[in-house]
Amino acid sequence: xxxxxxxxxxxxxxxxxxxxxxxxxxxxxxxxxxxxxxxxxxxxxxxxxxxxxxxxxxxxxxxxxxxxxxxxxxxxxxxxxxxxxxxxxxxxxxxxxxxxxxxxxxxxxxxxxxxxxxxxxxxxxxxxxxxxxxxxxxxxxxxxxxxxxxxxxxxxxxxxxxxxxxxxxxxxxxxxxxxxxxxxxxxxxxxxxxxxxxxxxxxxxxxxxxxxxxxxxxxxxxxxxxxxxxxxxxxxxxxxxxxxxxxxxxxxxxxxxxxxxxxxxxxxxxxxx
Numbered sequence: 001x002x003x004x005x006x007x008x009x010x011x012x013x014x015x016x017x018x019x020x021x022x023x024x025x026x027x028x029x030x031x032x033x034x035x036x037x038x039x040x041x042x043x044x045x046x047x048x049x050x051x052x053x054x055x056x057x058x059x060x061x062x063x064x065x066x067x068x069x070x071x072x073x074x075x076x077x078x079x080x081x082x083x084x085x086x087x088x089x090x091x092x093x094x095x096x097x098x099x100x101x102x103x104x105x106x107x108x109x110x111x112x113x114x115x116x117x118x119x120x121x122x123x124x125x126x127x128x129x130x131x132x133x134x135x136x137x138x139x140x141x142x143x144x145x146x147x148x149x150x151x152x153x154x155x156x157x158x159x160x161x162x163x164x165x166x167x168x169x170x171x172x173x174x175x176x177x178x179x180x181x182x183x184x185x186x187x188x189x190x191x192x193x194x195x196x197x198x199x200x201x202x203x204x205x206x207x208x209x210x211x212x213x214x215x216x217x218x219x220x221x222x223x224x225x226x227x228x229x230x231x232x233x234x235x236x237x238x239x240x241x242x243x244x245x246x247x248x249x250x251x252x253x254x255x256x257x258x259x260x261x262x263x264x265x266x267x268x269x270x271x272x273x
Contacts, residue, residue, distance in 0.1 A: 015201040016189045016267055019149055019182065020208040023058045037146035039138040042095075043131060043164075044068035044104055045153030046186075049271075050080045056149050056184060057093050062142045066130040067100030074109045087116055094118055099137050100130035131164070135171045135181075147180050154185045165264065168192065169219055173262075190266040192219075197258045202228070202250045202267070212268040213255075215245040219262045228255030238263075 040060035044067055047053055053076065057063060065073055074090065081089040090112065097119045098105065110120060123133045131150070138145055150168070154161035164183070172181050172192045183190040189209070204211060215224060221239035226232045230249040238244050250267075257265065 011196055012194070012198045013201075014180075014191065014198060016182075016191070017201070017203060017206060017208045019056055019059045019147075019184070020189070020269060021206070022055060037142075037144055038149065039063070039142050039145050039147070040149045040151065041066055041131070041134045041138065042069040042073060043134075043150065043152035044072065045156075047072045047076050047151065050076060051272075052184075053151065054093065056151055060149060062138065062145075063095045064134045064137055065095040065098045066134040067098070067102055068104030068106075068130075070095070070098045070113060071104070071106045071109050074106075074112070086112060090116055090118075096141070097121055097137065099123065100133055101126075104130075129167060131167045132171060135175075139175070139179075145179060147182060150181060150183050152183060152185060154183075154188075165190075165218060169262065169264075184269075187271055188266045188268055190264055193257055193259055193263050193265050195260050195262065197256060198265075200255050200257065200265070201253065202255055203253050204250060207270055209250075210268040210270055211249040211251070213248050213250055214264075214266045215248065215257060216264040216266065217244065217261070218264050222259050222261035222263050224260075224263065225258040226255065228252035 038060045040056055040063040042063070042065045053073070073093065077089040077092060078086055081092060094116065095118060098113060099121045101124055102120070102122050114120060121137070125133065135148065138148055152164055154164055168181055168183055169192060177194060180191060202209065213229065215226070215238070217238045217240060221237065223235060223237050224245070225234050225236065226245070228251060230251050231245070233245065236243070
């Protein structure tokens with residue numbers, strides 16, 4: 001990887017399958033100080049896979065349902081637990097807080113979450129989205145957070161999907177580099193790789209991810225090197241409107257990607273039919 005010998009950027013090591021696994025009782029969720037370092041933000045987009053949601057929920061110790069996301073989870077839980085009353089259904093996966101400008105929160109859902117003691121807080125700032133408000137709340141409540149799991153959709157309207165990827169970038173750039181945002185969408189796990197070398201653990205035999213990956217220069221032109229993919233590249237310029245490494249394939253249990261600019265890494269997750 002000759003192009004980057006003098007880059008001097010900090011290396012990173014990632015495991016995108018971690019939060020797709022079931023959390024064992026012995027798994028440590030702390031950052032070494034005894035304080036949990038993982039938060040979950042659920043955005044106001046379709047949530048239909050209860051197991052997917054449950055695995056992300058189980059890994060976090062602080063959970064925010066961003067405004068109308070509470071409507072989505074209310075429907076998910078009451079549909080999943082049809083043999084229970086609504087109180088027991090909601091208590092199976094309560095948020096720590098429902099937060100946003102609350103313009104999308106259904107009044108009945110609001111009332112019922114209130115009845116089981118869930119905090120509902122309002123941020124009327126019209127210059128930030130519910131995503132931005134939720135990240136701000138996470139940092140406020142969990143100052144030593146390391147991973148922020150974001151459950152949202154990039155399907156449906158293209159403007160909203162692109163907008164979400166833009167927000168992911170904005171919020172990542174605003175935070176300490178030690179804080180990593182993960183986007184869990186309908187079919188993929190995505191995160192932003194910052195300049196330098198990133199080692200990514202990709203154990204396909206676990207059946208949680210497929211070999212399909214993309215390395216997308218959404219945030220400006222980049223030069224990348226890869227190892228462990230079917231079509232590896234060296235000192236390879238990539239940009240929107242030019243050549244891009246999409247529909248590439250993992251061929252090793254560990255891959256490496258080096259870049260001189262921020263890029264979006266995305267891997268397809270296994271979705272049960």
